[in-house]
Amino acid sequence: MRIWLLGIVIVLALAVFFKPASSIKSNLEFEIKGSELTETQPQTKTINIDQAKQKEQQFENELAQQMSVVASRYEQSIRFPQYSIPINAGQTDLLQPLQVLPVVLNLGEGTDSSASLAPDSYVFFHGESILATLTSSGPIKPSQVKIELVENNKPLKAFKVSAKEEEFVATIETSDPDWPVDLHIKATFHFGKHGKLSILSPIKYSPDNGSITAVNEASVDGANLSIPVELDIKQPGRYRLSVNFFNQSKTPLAHLSAKQNLKKGKNNWILQVHSEVLRSANDAGPYLLDTWTLTKLPERPGIRTSYGNSKVGEIPVAGFELNAYDTTPWSDPQEQARLQFFKKLQ
């Protein structure tokens, strides 16, 4: 064996013998000196009761510290009412609601080809065209492509499929209002040596329950900036209205969300932005509203969640001096009880 190779082997052997901290931590003991933790020499395998208690205490103290962090963060969170929570640009779940997530056919590690099916939207409304696209990557390409709408793997209707370059675009021009809410788009195709395969991408097929039709002038109402919204509702029931609130540069400031019972026909809804959000951002406006979502909630168990739409898009909202708002801190007894629970865990 070459000398240099022998050297490497010896170094590796020594490295294995003297493992890094992650590997030898079970053989190490630590002791608390004041608030500092210091490493000591490896101990014998015999651990007396006092040592065991000390170890338990070390864990408890540290997990307690974690709970203290959670309590601190929750305390910050409940400064804001649930109807008006601060958000940042990374909160994409709230900024881009009802996102489409393509379903990727995974054939396992070492397979260099895959296919992916994506609907044009997660929610399609009764009467709308339903569209989806099958794409692929790698040397194997889908062939004999068949795309259909299925409920629990039972076919409802076939899509018209057209091949465009390396993708397959599927369309159902007219949909049937009797189809249920929970559906899948199923693409079946031959995929080279892998044979006949399927991908199922879930969608919601919703009745058009109503629309957000107008947004009126905002005003200061105590601790809140109140924004009147008009809706035209086709199906009465319990609804959630949510929208994102931005500054003039379209930087997100807050996510607004509330529930309300709505009747059939014209309805008014007062959206509220709590002024603590505005003070935290030190932004007196004007502002923008965008990405509206109207959700019809299940009034009873067993009813599927369905949706409405918005006829309004980005809307400007007037601002007011920050000292125009009531500065009484927001406080909710149930949230305070949760905070007390966390503090008890520390």
Place this chain on the structure above:
Amino acid sequence: MKFKSLVSSLLLTGLAATSQAQLAGHNVILVHGFQADNILNQPASSAEIIQNGEAYWSEYWNSHADARLDWDSSERIEGGTAQRLYDDAVTLSLSGLCTSGCVLVTHSTGDLVARYFVENQADWLEAAGYEPLNILTSLDFAGAGGGTEIADTVVSVVTSNNSASSLAVTAVEWFMGGTLDSNDDLGVLYDLQPANARNLAISSSTIPRLRFTGAGNDYYGLTGGFITGTDDGVVPTHSSCGAVQAKAYDSCSKDVEFDGEIDKGDVNGPGNLFYNHFAVLMGDDTHHNGTIGTQTGVQLTYVDNNFSAGGIEVDFSTKTYDGWFADYLYVKNSTGSTMSEKVYETLND
């Protein structure tokens, strides 16, 4: 007598009830995860669903809980499961079990089921004239609230009559514990497809969710190739941490690896979690069932919570230990207990 009547009423509706099983003075309700056997052999009765629920939590949590919400994995969450949860919620409301606040403990799909339940229970109970359940927090072990890509694979393999690659078919058979037929009702597996899971009950909740996650694999690594990023054999990290995006993450933190190695800002972890989700502990070798089972010998690490949730930034100092080649942040002496044991004993102290 009051306790006795509570026990009998809970047992009648399929809920467990034990004495002195509280966590920090509050009653504990368990919400179990996906049970593959329900798809292969649909439960014949509510009694069977209750038996399955009891068996699911038998390794640790049954004896530390006051009630369970049991459900059938062959049903959709917005279908039969919603009705089953509501019926149990009525019983819990009448029993007063949550009057002074309850703690949910969920595992795997129980995270998603609980999120849907929490979003709707108050509306449903109030509409029917019952007191809503006062839920303080949820401890989520290996939470699947963001879905898992293995559900996409199961759905694809089963609906193509198991004609996918042999690797995919084998992984699905291991995961499901048998071969499914294309006519089988896949129930909650449809809800577990990330495209569905990430659009179910998505409103921001004031109920905090504490996340306890693992990155081990008890399926001999067979399922891992079908799950995005680091996984625990069933659930991807993006889901168990509560990340807002279904990306291929390797940790719940941008600063700490699953094994505790500190690499400030360079770890492939999420920048944002769902609102009021707090990642607390990670176990590099803790596998999916190990989070609530008897698995010991795993070194746990804390999640450096120095990232934002809901737009709020909170920094905190961490304790680090010098290693030969790197610094590590970890729970000392955690190898002698299970993850659940440590969490319960510590929080219940």
